[in-house]
Amino acid sequence: MLCEHCHQRQAHVHVSQTVNGQTRESHLCETCALDLKEQGSSFSFSVQDFLKGFYEEAMDQEMNLDNAAAKKCSGCGQTYADYKRTGVFGCPVCYKSFRLVIMPLVKRIQGHLQHTGKVPTKIERVYRFEKKKQQLQSALKEAVKRESFEKAAELRDQIVLLEQKILHIKEGAS
Template identity: 35%
Template sequence: MLCQECNERPATLHFTKIDNGEKTMMHLCQHCAQEKGEAFMLNSAFSINNLLAGLLNFHNHVQQAEKAPVIKKEPLQCEACSMTYQQFIQIGRFGCANCYEAFKEQINPILRRLHSGNGAHNGKIPSRIGGGIHLRKNIETLKQSIQELITREEFEKAAEIRDQIRSLEKQLDLRDEGGN
């Protein structure tokens, strides 16, 4: 495909713009894209890590921390791999599995935002095999809510949920016996 501007060089950059539901596509060579001001897309400093940091609002978090009163303390650091939280923000990935625990307090609010407010990854389940998985997930959720009801001493509601759990477990057993 040739560049839509010069019609000479091959188009290496493809831009899609959606404005008020109207989709516009632009196919440009690198030279024309730079001339049209699309050079920000060609910036060598741009990376997926920068994109994620921007999306997760790390930059604002760091700026706010810099504006806060200065209290001398050790930088937050993973004990296993010695990665600091500042390094994590710049790199965009953890150094080891222990970093999840080391930076837990800083990461949980971000995960809650990403995962619709609850911090737990819900994911997608294929529909043809999802029936049993959905039942198990439902049962697990009900078991958590029954524990909350018991701690609040709402035993009648807890009994109702217990009955729902039993019903779902029967459905699950029937499904497993049927081979689904």
């Protein structure tokens, strides 16, 4: 899609503005978007500003701003106010120091707290096999407990087979 302003470059910035209940969308190239911003437009398209907006809203709801602004990181001494201003933590300890503050924000943005990014295929297969192996081991313990030894033998054989597959994948990855 071409930029709606210059009609020359590809549009990569999409701006939605709502004024008096009416929404207007614009599709701009980076150059025109920067020009529009420099002319004093109120929109912002940086990721930092985007996340900062989420963060401020979450903070208003989750905790008293005076207490948060006074809290300091034990590693670098950065305050919440510093983070709010810059949108960047000063050190890895900041994540622990401000955990109660940032976790609701992370959950709101991502929808959950556990990372679900991509994993290399071989590692994903090993993980899946390890998880299946744990399930089979639990079932094996239960079968032995119930004295269902034929079922236990089948489960044991499946576990051995999975261990061989895991070893084969790990050796191939080395």
